Amino acid sequence: MELTVREVEALGLDPEKFRTFYEDALPCIYGYFLHRCGGSVPVAEDLTQETFLASVGELRKGRRPDAPIPWIYGIARHKLLDHYRKQARAEQPLADAELPLDESAFAVQDDGGRERAIAALAAVPASQRTALVLCYLDGFTAAEVGDELGKSTAAVHSLLERGRESFKRAYLEVEP
């Protein structure tokens, strides 16, 4: 993940230092959640808030991260996974769709398809979405995702395969 923000050397409890860090990190963290949670502003706000509060909690406990931006991304990723996990618990079990998928209808979109893609990602079942996000947005390997989720690499590949199918279906169902 390319970072376009500068990192402060060491984040302490100095309010001014924290303010600088906040200004740098906020758009990244908010964008991170917004695009992974269906473009929902309330959810992105809630998770952004939880992430920064957790970071402050860590700072108050004496943690002094050398690289604050990757550090807070780590917290954000954990919050996101927690969010997905809870969504998965709330989801009704869904049978795999039987309808044939018209692969030709799905094509790489220009920027105009961005909102459509965000909506489609939100419609993917949470367990599959977790794998898609970690692999294709956050850049982890299937083995690393398996470690994170307590699943075998083969199980992650299966999730990715079903996730890609679900995403395509959802994408084609979303009104352009």
Add this chain to the structure above:
Amino acid sequence: MSGVDPVVHVLAGLDRPATPTAQFQQVLLDRLLAELRPAAESRPRINRPWRVRLVPGAQWRLHGRRRIFVLAVAVLIVVVGAVSALAVRALVDTGIVGLAPLGATPSSPTRGELVLNSSLGHTMVDADAGRLDISVYADGRVIWRQIGGLGFRETGWLERRLTPEGVALVRAEVLATGLVDHDLNLTTEGHIFGGYIDFRTADRRVVVTSGENPVLLADVGPHVHRTKPTAEQARAFKRLRARLSDLAAWLPASAWVDAEDKPFVPSGYTVCYGGAVGVGLSRLFEFLPPPAASLLRAQEKTPQPYWNRPGTVAHWCSDLTNDEARTLERILDEAGVSGVKSVYGLEYGVFDVALAAPTEFRVGFVANLPDDERR
């Protein structure tokens, strides 16, 4: 496969920074700086068990020896009250900080039948009103707390007591909203608060959820189609939120057995604990002080299988009585484990197990409420 699936390209292009509203930025920054400030000012780690203020308006007009005598009696009353946790005539700002003090009488009865259980907030769309958690029981108890919110006092669990008439009036108020005719799953459009209303009568239970916060919705959310609230529903939602947050403003005096907030004293605590990624329960117990591990192991009642992975509050839980909880607190204190008391309860160890080092752990104490479903 000859090429990369186009889904990969589409998803990879999604990531980019985004700017939240200026109001959200400022509100959150203010809150974070406020959170940082106490640490920067080296606030004592452990707060007093009760935070009280004197009854406002009490004027001292006595003089001489009589005044000294009265002062001495007052001091004695305060000391005895603090020790025995009977200082309930003082107005309590925050409820219990940390665990229930020795001698505090638990709220009675231990179990209660829910009439209403609601948790509404956070939204920052209009303003950060924090979150109001409130439970009304058939026996008249109203147990509530306010979490966060600009301009609101943050409290632990507080208790008031309604008469049967008061319970009936609250019930009627909820019914009059028209929101609880059947289960609803509402979006937050119309700026309604996120959360839920769980309403019970003798023969039915209706759950209304709003928002998309899965923390709140996963456990209680009805699996009904999500809809946008009508203007009428949004108004009713806001009105109910306002009414529940200030019952004293609209309930008559006859509705109250005791309208004054007192700290809710639980009958016990659910103590949950977890460690770093991949650390199982038996390994975790090795990192805890042995007496703590023994105590927790004996009372372990994890409600469902948990497994340890990042991003989750990976934990196991034990049900402890107040005495057992205080014993565990003493064990952890004596072992030098870092702990923080607050209106939310008591927490030891790392803030977030997802960030824990291999031998680090977290132990959190949460007060049990009278309804079984929270336990």
